[in-house]
Amino acid sequence: MKKILIVGAGYEQIDMISKAFDMGHYVIVADADPLAPGFEYASESHIISTTNKEELLKLASEKQIDAVSYMITETPMESVLYISKSLNLPGPSEESVKASQNKNEMRRMFEISEVPGPTFQLISEQDSIDYDKLTFPLVIKPSDKAGQIGLNRVYEPSQLSIAMEKAFKHSSKKEVVIEEYLEGQELNIVIFVQNNRIELLTISDRERHPTKSFGVALSHRFPSKYYSDALYHEIRSLCEKIIKSLNISNGIVYPQILLKDNCLYVIEVGERIPGGKMKEVFKLATGYDLVELQLKLSLNEEIDLEKINQFKVYKSVFIDFLTAKPGILDTGKVLKAEGIEEARNVPNVIEANYFVNPNEGLEIRPLNTASDRFFYVITAGDNINQVIEGNKESQNKISFVVDKSSEVNR
Template sequence: MKKIIVLGAMQMHVPLIKYAKERGYYVITVDYLLDAPGHKIADEYSLISTTDLEAVTCLARDKNVDIVMTFNSDPAAYTAAYVSKVLGLKGNPPKAVEIMSDKGLFRKFLYENGFNYPKYKVFSCSDEILSVDLDFPVIVKPVDSSGSKGITKVKDRSSLSKAFKLASEFSRCKKVIIEEFIEPKYNQLHGDAFVNNGKITDIFLGDHHFNPNVNGLVPYSTTFPSCINQEELSKVEREVERFIDLVGFIYGGINIEARINKFNNKVYLIEVGARNGGNFTYEVIKNYSNFDFLKALFDIYDNKNEKQKYLIDKYASYLIVHSDKTGILKKIELSDEIRKLIIDRKPYVKIGEEVSIFNGANSALEVLLLKSDQSSLSELVKNYDKHISVEC
């Protein structure tokens, strides 16, 4: 029986763990949290950090595993690439994954390879930021966080220090990137693509939705398909394809965030992550198109070459239930229009537990997976406050 190490055992990793077992693999989960749900369904688990390169290398060697993999995690994606290279296992080049996981290295790569990019600076000391030579507004964010945590839009120089402090708190390496804000012509594009042998074989782009009344920088939904016309979408797809070709990513799911600039109509890649998107984007795309990223990836590992057939006749999204204040959760009320479209609910916070303001994916109360026959799904999602009420 083939063995696989899955880096991470949280709820977002459960689909990978279950699917690996369905494919006949012996699954070893790695996560330092004892109560992580993935540990309960794995064949074996180890309580070590997914970013501990040497510990994971030793475990993989001792267990004689065939694959080291993760799902929806930038830090763990680098660990998987590093350990796979050290042990001679199939995996992506660590340098490619590092560039795709570090916002500073990513911007530098865009600059060096002729992509459009916002002007930016990377800082490790707050004293240096007051002399930053960028046009406001700017975005201040950690170079190495995910889930939109620690991000602030700053309109003037007087607010930079506070934003820097927040971003630093969410950075493992204590580095912060400040970059000029790209005003989007349309909704920000978000989705996943699959890469095989260094080429994108399948790509799915939807529209991000933000709640400006709570936090205009943290998306609470992505709706598929995008409402942007195909000509504009093709421009984005070509830029993503060129990036993957140049960076050297070989195979697996990638997560994409991109904007078309309102003022020059050019494509700007905001992020291209070396893993599938969070908030169950993998499942949303499967609901929307029938494309299964996990099947595609394991087919590569199992030396199969089966092209999946699409059936795109639906509309789908995830919708993060969130709060605009802190407190104790008393009640969540959903409209009938929302309820009839729900195909799955992913709860994080129970009634009676503490609630945080929606400042990152880690403050979600629950995630709803929606599916519809109607294109009006996007409009329904936009009217969040009309359909969802959180009492705390």
């Protein structure tokens, strides 16, 4: 039995905590929230902020841990790096952590390595903006946040000040990135890297509304409708540049890439298991569980994919999220849910469940960020059209009765 420290015990970290426990390990978790839902799945839990690296290192040293890990959120990365370096354990690379904490740093690294991306400039609160150098539309975002927090698209100069104010509000470093907006097909890439080599790679389409709830994915489709052997090899070559630039020798890497006019542009990269049900896409498409792979890497285990537990592989996977506008759901507290069991029994349905934590009270919120998505349906099979139709049929069986008087606009 090995001792694993998992930094973060939120709703989306439960999968890793449970998996580590099921693998026979002693699981220690830390989170600032005394009511963190992951605590009940752990061997022991500690109320420590995921950014308090000194206290976390003290805990890790006292417990003589064998591994430290995290998933989905990038917030704990600096702490995990600090612990792993101090105790000589596997962890994220320094370059990867710098890039995740500062989008300007990421762009600088990519420019040096000739990784293509949108043009950008970094603005602090003291800087003045040269409007003559701006070409609209633009993307405005905090330099140190993810998950669409503080993210805006602006079409004209009159919208810029409000977007900048919002981005500065969410930036702990009070720095904002002004980025060229590129219109094209967004692609989610998930790669498993071991010994400096890409061993698994998936390419899926990331679909969102063209004008509303900017940046929030409303569905994922595997394989990409643009998939070809040529595109696969081009993306693989680009990903090799990315992992070399970020000095990643072992890890799960999540690049978000845009395909525009047959050219590829890197929008974001994270050395982490992705959220938004992307790990489910990977599992259904490859047969491998990203959480298990990450835990084994954290334990410094050599992974032989031919010997590791493999799940059923599907040729096509489709995930659709049920949300408030631009989705079909009304906002407000949910009084009654109907048709969920019937939806789960539709052919090709793998999962149909709440995206939010149902134990915290069900409320359909306005769709501002990815965390505001309410429900999801996952379908998989060998025919993409049947898979998509099954998803639609499943959704049609689900309805929610809400108390509209409780509606809260955020």
